[in-house]
Every structure is written in C-alpha cells, then in structure tokens.
C-alpha cells in the first residue's frame with residue numbers, strides 16, 4: 239500500500255506506463271478491413287468509420303499493418319517512403335483525423351515499424367545501387383559477386399537466395415525476404431541515425447506505440463558463417479543485436495510508448511532478455527507456438543504443441559516480462575480452421591483459451607466473428623508472393639498442380655487477408671466493387687451483423703470475455719498454472735492471486751472425452767462464470783463434448 243505522496247505518484251506513473259497490461263489489442267490489416275471510397279481496397283477512412291464497432295467490441299488499442307508509401311511487393315512491408323501514407327489508404331490528414339477520433343474514443347493507435355529492410359524503390363536504395371562510391375552505398379549490404387557465384391548459399395524466407403546480383407556495379411545485395419526488400423545495414427551509424435529520426439517523427443505525431451517488424455533479423459553473421467542445423471541461424475537473433483535493440487529501447491522509453499517486437503527465432507529460454515524489466519520491448523510476438531508441426535498437406539495444427547508451447551512462454555515470463563498473446567495474424571491461416579472445425583463453438587473455445595492467459599491479447603480482424611480459411615481452388619486466386627513461390631518450387635520438385643496447390647495453400651497467409659465480412663451483401667459489405675482479394679462465400683453466414691441478431695454470436699462471446707478479463711485482477715496479473723498437461727486436447731489452467739482463483743477448462747477437439755482431475759483437487763466451491771455451452775459444475779470426472787469451454791471462479 240502506498241503511504242507517502244511519492245509512493246502514490248510512483249504507483250500512478252507505473253500504472254500509466256503499463257496500460258498495455260490490462261488492455262486488449264486488435265490488429266487491422268488495412269487493405270482488407272473496410273473500403274470507404276469504392277476502389278476495392280480498404281483504407282484509413284474505412285477504419286475511421288468502423289471505430290464504433292471496435293469500441294463496442296471493447297478493445298483498447300489497434301495495431302495497423304503498414305500504411306506507408308510502398309510499391310506493394312510485400313503489401314506494404316516494402317516501404318519506399320517512411321513518412322508518407324500510401325495513396326491506396328488515404329492521406330496524412332486522414333491518418334491524423336483517425337488518431338484524433340480514436341483517442342477521443344479512448345482507443346490507442348500502434349503503428350507497424352519496418353526497419354530491417356526498405357523497398358528497392360526507396361530513394362536510399364536507388365542511390366545505393368548507382369555506384370560503389372555512392373554516399374548511400376553502405377546503407378545496404380553489398381558484396382562482390384558474379385551471377386553464378388553469390389557470396390554464400392543462404393536462403394531467404396520467401397524462397398531463393400538471400401542475394402540478388404546487380405550488373406551495374408557487379409556486386410550482389412542482401413535480403414532476408416524478397417529481392418524487392420533489401421536489408422538495411424544496421425552496422426552503419428548513419429542508417430541508425432536516419433531510422434531513429436524517423437521513429438521520433440512518428441512518435442511526435444502522438445501515436446501510442448509500435449509493433450516492430452522482423453526485428454530479430456537486423457544483425458547478420460559474417461558472410462562466411464557456416465550453417466549447421468538451422469538454415470536461418472545466420473540472420474536470426476545473432477549476437478551483437480542487443481546493442482541496436484538497446485538504442486531503440488532508449489528512444490521508446492523517452493516517449494513512454496508501448497512496444498511489441500516481432501521476434502522470430504527468439505526461444506522461450508531467452509524470453510525475459512527480450513521483454514523483462516530490462517528487456518528491449520514491453521512484449522514480443524514469439525513464433526514458437528504457431529509453428530507448424532505435422533504433415534505438409536494438412537491444414538490442421540497440433541493442439542498439444544500449441545498448449546505446450548504457450549505453457550513454456552507463460553512459465554518463462556512468469557516473474558519477469560510479459561507475453562503478447564495471439565492465435566492469428568496477417569501471416570497465418572485462420573485459427574478456427576487450423577485448431578478447430580470452423581464452427582462458432584470452436585471459435586469461442588479458442589477465444590476462451592487465448593483471452594484468459596497472462597499477457598496482452600491481440601485479436602486479428604474477423605477472429606471475433608469466427609472468420610474461417612478461404613477455399614482456394616486455384617493459384618490465380620492467391621496474392622501472397624511467398625505462397626506463389628512455394629507453389630512453383632513444389633511444381634519443379636515434381637508435384638502435380640493439384641498436390642502443389644494443396645500443400646502451398648494450406649498455410650497460406652491469404653486465408654487471413656480476405657476482406658472483412660461486415661454483412662451478407664455481394665462483397666460482404668467490405669466494398670461496393672470487386673475487392674482486391676476474393677470475399678469468402680461464407681460471409682452470408684459469418685458476418686458482423688450477427689452480433690445484432692444473435693445473443694450467442696461469437697462477437698458477443700468475445701465481448702463477454704474482454705469485459706471479464708478487464709475487470710478481473712487475477713485474469714490480468716494472476717499466476718498461470720497448466721492443469722492436465724498430458725491431455726492431448728484439453729487446455730486447462732488456473733489463474734490465481736492471493737485472494738482469487740480462476741479455472742479455465744476447454745476441450746479443443748471434435749470428440750467427446752472424459753477428463754479426470756486428481757483426487758487431491760478440491761472441486762467443490764467453484765462457481766461457473768462463463769461457458770459456450772450449458773453450465774456444468776466442476777467435478778473430478780467430467781464429460782466434455784466438442785469445443786466445450788468453461789470458466790470457473792472459486793467462491
């Protein structure tokens with residue numbers, strides 16, 4: 239208990255600077271959220287129009303995927319001007335009025351910060367390409383090469399070499415993603431200075447934080463580094479990165495904004511270095527739990543892997559650090575299709591697991607409606623360059639078109655990028671013209687108008703979970719303990735503080751099963767607070783049917 243004025247002030251400051259701990263986030267993929275000017279592409283004014291919808295859902299902040307000027311080789315993740323808004327999305331005035339209106343509704347705005355690479359059309363790269371002695375040459379990584387002899391055999395995330403040869407200067411430049419996304423040279427202090435200036439410029443506009451893209455790749459091993467087991471090792475969480483991350487942290491701290499780093503390749507064992515009290519970011523998006531295990535041609539994810547990986551992150555960050563919780567984003571397929579059976583019950587079951595874990599939950603647009611994967615039937619329906627590249631590689635490996643399509647589309651990022659399903663009209667209420675990516679036909683059943691007619695809609699259930707979480711200290715700060723760790727499909731855990739205990743019990747499978755809690759467990763005295771089915775008292779032996787979810791509180 240605070241007892242002096244200074245203590246009280248200190249406590250208020252801590253609460254203010256950690257607002258993100260008791261907040262729920264919402265991710266917006268702007269191309270697919272809402273088209274306000276009838277060109278088939280979502281835009282800033284579309285987001286603006288839908289702020290009341292987000293308010294009704296109950297979220298506290300939105301993270302918007304990149305909206306900067308870009309030739310769209312990777313849908314905005316290839317930036318050609320960091321300080322300009324892409325014309326597809328609107329203008330800087332539109333952006334500022336969105337921020338203003340959101341703030342009036344008490345919704346914070348988190349921007350995407352993409353600084354591992356730029357577009358190959360960014361003025362820095364256009365200069366850099368010109369000559370060996372151009373002042374911008376060292377803004378990127380250039381190495382002597384020939385078209386046949388590249389500096390090494392490292393492979394990029396999107397397929398093919400990390401090197402692209404350039405005839406003008408007879409050198410190759412380095413890129414961990416597509417060739418249109420050359421990596422910035424972070425060892426160059428001038429590059430860092432420019433990036434930091436740009437970051438300050440955005441922070442001065444009054445945004446509330448950043449999601450920092452691909453940040454674990456900014457440091458590279460020496461070009462002659464030999465790969466042993468992990469092909470991504472030369473550019474994933476490489477020693478020395480901590481110096482740059484500390485510089486970034488210093489800027490973020492100055493402005494007291496929220497940060498969530500996308501930290502691919504950072505294992506749970508290093509979690510608290512990245513997010514702890516002395517970590518680089520408030521939280522990170524880890525990529526272990528959503529890693530694909532199992533057959534290539536299968537759309538299904540492993541519940542057991544999901545549960546164990548999330549458990550590892552929960553326990554690694556139990557005392558120091560904070561989790562960013564998600565089941566979906568613009569790079570993954572839809573969770574209700576991967577871990578469920580596309581039903582509203584499965585969507586609610588997954589929501590129960592996600593929203594009551596310890597950390598800050600991020601809901602990806604449409605997840606709150608139970609939006610599903612898209613039934614892609616031809617590669618022509620795909621926009622994502624990495625999926626197309628994967629498909630072509632499979633063909634050259636001898637797969638038939640049918641086999642290649644089946645494998646390539648299963649985990650394609652385009653499943654989550656189809657337009658938001660607002661209503662049952664022709665283009666799902668997203669636009670009045672043909673959208674840039676097809677709308678799922680199931681928008682006639684799965685859409686946002688359901689919330690107005692069905693009291694048991696997925697949206698309504700999300701609302702209840704968000705409200706419950708935000709009003710319950712134990713569900714925000716309470717200790718997490720996994721129950722029934724060996725059960726293949728039941729995800730059950732407790733959240734406890736000194737004064738409160740909560741128990742979450744979810745069957746993440748289609749089959750009916752029996753769960754048995756140990757005899758030593760006190761099952762009396764629990765009151766059921768929320769369920770996606772009928773209320774059922776907690777007991778030592780319980781029969782759970784498909785995607786049944788229960789939330790109990792000790793009374």
Ligand code: GLC
Nearest residue numbers: 312315352415451452568569
């Ligand atoms: C991140 C983004 C992804 C993008 C990549 C390159 O992984 O989430 O969408 O393609 O970085 O910027």
Ligand code: CA
Nearest residue numbers: 273275279281
């Ligand atoms: Ca538009």
